[in-house]
Amino acid sequence: MLFSSALFLFVFLPGVLIIYYLLPAKAKNPFLLVASIVFYISSDPKSVFLLIFTAFLNYAFALIIARRSRFSKVALILCLAADFSVLFFFKYSHFFLSLFFGDSVPEPALPVGISFYTFQAASYTIDVYRNDCRCERSFPTFATYLCLFPQLIAGPIVRYSDVEDSMLSRQRGxxxxxxxxxxxxxxxxxxxxxxxxxxxxxxxxxxxxxxxxxxxxxxxxxxxxxxxxxxxxxxxxxxxxxxxxxxxxPENFRHPYAAKTVSEFWRRWHMTLSSWFRSYVYIPLGGNRCSKARNAFNIAVVWVLTGLWHGANFTFIAWGALYALLLIAEKMLFPALRIALTQLFDRRSRRSFKKDGGRPYVNALAAGEVPVAYSPGAGQNGMPDSAEGLSSSAPVSSSAPSARPVIASAMLSFAGHVYTMFFVICGFVIFNADSLGSAFSTLSDMLLISGAxxxxxxxxxxxxxxxxxxxxxxxxxxxxxxxxxxxxxxxxxxxxxxxxxxxxxxxxxxxxxxxxxxxxxxxxxxxxxxxxxxxxxxxxxxxxxxxxxx
Amino acid sequence: MNRIRLKKKKTTSARSLSDTLTIAVFFLFMLIPGIFYILLKPPAFLESERRSAEAMPEISLSSIYDKEYYEDFESFLLDAFFARDLMIRGKNLFSTDILMQTDVDGIMKTDDGVVKLLMECDKARISETAETFDRICSEYFQQAGGIYLSVIPGRSFYFSDSEKLCFEECSNTLDRKMRTPHSTVDLTGVLSQDSYYCTDIHWKQQKLLPVARLILDAMGRAFPPTVFSETELGEFTGTVGSQSHLCDETDILTIVTSEYTKKAEVSYLVSGESGGVYDTDAFYESYDKYDVFLRGETTGGANNSFISIKTGSSGGRLIIFRDSFARSLAPLLLGSYSEIILIDLRAGSGSLERYADLLSGSEDTDVLFLVSAYVVNTTAIK
Incomplete structure (x- = not known):
């Protein structure tokens, strides 16, 4: 059942909303759970037990973890192994086995939303282990969180800490x-x-x-x-x-096509996924508080995994790898570019803006108005420790400086925008292609290489x-x-x-x-x-x- | 202080009114269709789309498990929506008038109606058709008097240069790929925008006398010296017009009669039935008004793909491998042949064997492959 289907709009949603608001507070969560299960059955009836199993598995292991015994870590590892084994079996086993045994390997049907709810479940268990969220003692309440139909099959990836208070009592109005x-x-x-x-x-x-x-x-x-x-x-x-x-x-998109760097694009696109990888993969790997080489390795791991998350195909791996390369390049080259442009604009600004003390361009750069203002590393410009392109709490844009050199800044913004969108568009060609061959064929047509x-x-x-x-x-x-x-x-x-x-x-x-x-x-x-x-x-x-x- | 409090109260109440209205709009949007679903009897047939409507599915464990129930239920809700035609029209008008799209599902709105576009030449499919034509010629017509090929342009040919180029590409590809020696008859010069219905894909029979004359000339046959008279059957909206929901225009269906059409005996070989050249009842009974000409492709489920017309004239046989366009042209060729056989290859050339004796080619048999560019570009003729 899609949100845009007549069945959802004219039957399911009005029915669920009316009953929900008529029920007493205690019955609301169980009702939402039942409604969510019905919703899931309409999309993928064969996998509903897998969903309930995932919920129970993470609920049970979280209870063990929450005891803070010496088994907590083992329980966490076992739980995550189980979560990701299930995901691997349904989503990736055919892809990897077919590399060795050909297409004769049977392909299991992919349960709807498995990537989303597995990531949500895993985030809950890890957060309980880290003590970042409360361990939920009631299975129906936890199952309601994991199965909640609005975000069940296509996100956003909601962490338990985002909604734990709402699970107990919700404001209306x-x-x-x-x-x-x-x-x-x-x-x-x-x-x-x-x-x-x-x-x-x-x-x-x-x-x-x-x-x-x-x-x-x-x-x-x-x-x-x-x-x-x-x-x-x-x-x-x-x-x-x-x-x-x-x-x-949580918000998942913030006008990603307005970005002026690839890093900024990923701070605006599918923010909950970026945030998940940042919290549970990138930072545990060492983030950017390490050597440049190690940092580049961390970025590459995260972005290849991000690509793989979208599907078991070389096109998704290539798509992730493209972003890894771009983000590493931005990290390595942009600081030098920033210094060069700052010096260049500084000289020009002295000529053009004498009244402003000769540093308006620097102000503009520092305010993040141009591509080179992108903060590449930990602690720089007051940015928190975050992955390049991974969602952070840093503001996406800031207010314009008072003496902004409009034309130069606009030109740089435009250039940054063109650069970002060029790679985003090429990236989506790879993303949507059936195979790498077909992606390269389209790209070679676009880039005048094929002679089309x-x-x-x-x-x-x-x-x-x-x-x-x-x-x-x-x-x-x-x-x-x-x-x-x-x-x-x-x-x-x-x-x-x-x-x-x-x-x-x-x-x-x-x-x-x-x-x-x-x-x-x-x-x-x-x-x-x-x-x-x-x-x-x-x-x-x-x-x-x-x-x-x- | 009081003023600030009053202003805040006013703002809150203003927001509250806006919120209440917003929620009311949303609930009306969700609930009104439900009320109509309950009150109105769902349609069994969707006239504008020429198809049966999906019935309310019966619930069972197996249908839920197979997801069939939800899919069928969704189809039922879409088909039974109380203002379905209005919604489709709204969507199509939004696409053409606001999004300024040239076509909706390959149908373009024009000043006088709608026109179905050819869009692009499918060379692979056309090559397949040419192979089929060659196979038929080598199996049945090695002795035939003459083999002719004519591709019928659609109305879109007269609307844009790109459509003209596309038609020429289709037509030339078929001509080039067909290896059997044949003569090509180019109809583009004797047809015009006015030769077609404004709401239907087909051409108007009353505009086809120059086409009939051109084809007969190409075959070395004389155009019969007879008087043709026109009879109007009434107004209708063609299939393209009604399916597109883009126009309010109607067409007038006119049939052309002559002494030959009156005495012709038509045999529908698959069903074994017989009748006249025109089935005027079809104008009132059939959803597709073009079924007036030689009963359409099917009559009550009977297959009309093999038709023999005994004309009562002298002068050999004409075998036309055709699509629906030829049904209105054939009556104008009656005076020049003793028998015309019409074969619709969309039913498949495999069934030709059953009528092999009819197809035996001789010196006085002409063979005409007469297909429209739409069909040759979109239908596999095998």
Whole structure:
């Protein structure tokens, strides 16, 4: 059952919400558990016992670990071995065995959401061992956390510490529910209106025999946009459902395509997965408080594992390895580049900005406004110990310095953006390919290596047909909403002072009208998103979420 | 202090109204379809899509275990949605008018209706078709009077240069790949945008006299000296128009009659039935109005892929390997042959053996492979 299916929207969700709010507080968790099991059965009935087994295994081992006896460590190791053995068997055994024995090795059916719930379960057990979260004594409560249907099959990866208080008592209220509705409507529209429309272009490319430079770029860009809208749309809906039931799930995306470095991209993309690898793999390996070589090794391990997490295929390994290389390169080269650019801008700034004391560019760099401002190492610029590209608590962007050299900074930002998006797009070509051969074939078309023609009537047709969708989704993938809001308020503020009358009006009628309009904005936006989504759901834009296969 | 408190209270109450409205919109969105599902009887047939609607599935342990129950239930909910056609129309209009997409599922909206696009030439499939044509020719028609090939352009040919190029690529590929010596008849010059229905994939029969004349000329046959008259059967929306939900236009179905169409005897060889060239009842009874011409591809489940028309004229036989387009053209060729045999290869060339005696080629037998670019590009003819 997908969140965008009619079954979920018109049968399951209203039924669950109504019953949930009618039940007394004590019965809410057991009811959510039952609803989650029903939800899981609708997606993968054959694997429901595996899910319950995973829940019980981690619950039981966590109880042993929580006794703080000499067996705690052994219990942790056994539990993690069991968790990851199950994951390995279902997800990777065929891949590795077929390397030695060919394709005759039978492939087990991949249980839906196994990567997500295994990582959640493992994080709980490790956190109990580390004393980072409370050990849950009630199995139904723990099972509710692990099986909670909003985040069960495609994340975000919620740690127990994120929701442990909510598991016992949850706040309710129209504000939280309304925020959830708004997020859900937005996520639904992202998935069914944008992602599914872009999917058609991908199908067109896959089915076409025409290969040219333009078509390959169209395909690559559309897939890059599609995977963002698909996955972030799903996450929005998951977080929204969490809000409706009184939970607060962590953010998973923060406008990743606005990033100006690959490291920044990974601080904005699939943040809960990055955070998981940072906490449970990268830092235990030594993080960046070690030699450069060891640090590079740690980064490589984390990113190859990140690639493998997405699937058992060489394409995912190559995708992870590409990011490992880029992140290592950024770590090694960017400090030197930063110094060089700082000196360069420092000289220019003295000429151009004498009034500012000659250091505005340095201020800009220090404020993280340009690519070279990326903090590459531990403790530098006050950044916490974190993996490059792995999610941290550091702010993604900061306010503009007062004397920012606009043009130079904008050019550098643009260059950083182009560099990042180039590799992100190429990375997603590898990610979405059936094999490395097909990925390299597409990449060689894109990069003019294969000698494919620049364009054809087919690619021109697709360009004409999808240009508005691609342009609109590109803009919507950037944080334009907040910027527009800022510009609007600034504009209104300025006009209000200069005009002979108040923009907001003096009469009570005008004020009431303005208030009514403000009140109507959110419901109207929700209605528009839901209705447009409904057109697409009933109209046949009904496709499985990309991340279900992970 | 009081003022600040009052302002805060006002802001809270304003937010509260907005939140309440938002939640109300959401619950209405979820619950209204449910109310309609309960109140309205689900449709058994979806007319606009020419298919049966999914029925409410019966629940069983095995169907749940196989995931069939949920999948069927989802299909049922989508098919039984109370404003399904309106929703599909909304989606398609959003795609074309807001996202400015050129087509929806290969169908493009035009000023006068809709047009199905060819999009791209599938050379592999066309090569397969050419191989099938060669095999048929070598097995049955080594003695035939003449072998002719004609690819019918779609309406899209007259709408864009890319479609024109695509058609030419399809047509040339088939011509080149077919090794059997044959003559090619190019129809593009005698057809125009107006030769096709605005809401259907097919051509209008009343516009086909120049096509019939061109084909007969190519075959060295004289166009019959007869009077053709047109009869309007009524308005209809073609399959492309109704499936796309993109247009409100309708077409008028007109049939062309002559002394030959009146006396022709049509035998449907698979079912053993017989009848006339036109089945006007089909206009009122069938969802596909084009079934008026030679009963369509199937009648009540009977296969109409082998048809013999005895014309009562003299002058040899014509065997047409065809798709649905030829059903409206054949009545215009009646006066030049004593018998016309129409064979729909989409049913498969394997069944040709059953009618081998009909197919024995001789000097007075002409063979015409008449296929539309849509069919040759999208259907495996084996």
């Amino acid at each position: 129209t504000v939280r529910f309304s925020d959830g509705v708004f997020l859900f409507a937005r996520g639904l529209a992202k998935k069914v209106v944008i992602a599914d429309s872009l999917f058609v272009l991908g199908v067109g490319y896959a089915e076409s025999m025409q290969r040219d430079v333009l078509f390959s770029w169209l395909y690559a860009v559309s897939f890059t946009l599609r995977i963002y809208f698909d996955f972030s749309g799903y996450t929005d809906m998951a977080r929204a459902l969490g809000k409706m039931f009184g939970f607060e799930f 023609p620049l364009f054809s009537t087919v690619s021109l047709y697709y360009l004409k047909s999808y240009s508005v969708l691609i342009a609109a989704s590109s803009v919507l993938s950037l944080p334009v909403g907040n910027r527009l809001k800022r510009i609007f308020h600034t504009l209104v503020g300025r006009l209000n002072g200069r005009l002979p009358f108040s923009i907001y009006g003096r009469s009570r009628f005008v004020r009431r009208l303005a208030s009514l309009a403000r009140n109507a904005v959110r419901p109207a936006a929700v209605l528009a998103c839901l209705m447009t989504s409904l057109f697409f759901i009933i109209g046949g834009s009904y496709k499985p979420f990309l991340y279900f296969r992970f």
